[in-house]
Amino acid sequence: MEISRPSSRIEIVAAMRRVRYEFKARNIKKKPVDIVVSVEGVKVVLQRKKKQQKEQTWDESRLLVMSHPIYR
Numbered sequence: 001m002e003i004s005r006p007s008s009r010i011e012i013v014a015a016m017r018r019v020r021y022e023f024k025a026r027n028i029k030k031k032p033v034d035i036v037v038s039v040e041g042v043k044v045v046l047q048r049k050k051k052q053q054k055e056q057t058w059d060e061s062r063l064l065v066m067s068h069p070i071y072r
Contacts, residue, residue, distance in 0.1 A: 033065060041069040 003019070006012045023030060032047040044066040 039070065041067060043067045 003015045006015055033044050034047050036043040046063040
């Protein structure tokens with residue numbers, strides 16, 4: 001869901017409510033994700049099942065949701 005850049009706290013709260021309402025209205029389950037921050041950038045990946053959480057290193061087989069490189 002695309003959200004415009006908020007300029008005040010009120011707009012942030014309204015956007016969060018809009019997202020929650022859309023998910024509830026469409027009966028969509030939210031998926032837990034992991035946020036991986038490294039010198040290469042920020043990556044959002046789907047969270048692993050509890051059995052596989054022993055290994056905490058980055059694994060390319062995990063489903064990548066978003067990736068944002070860091071330039072500085």
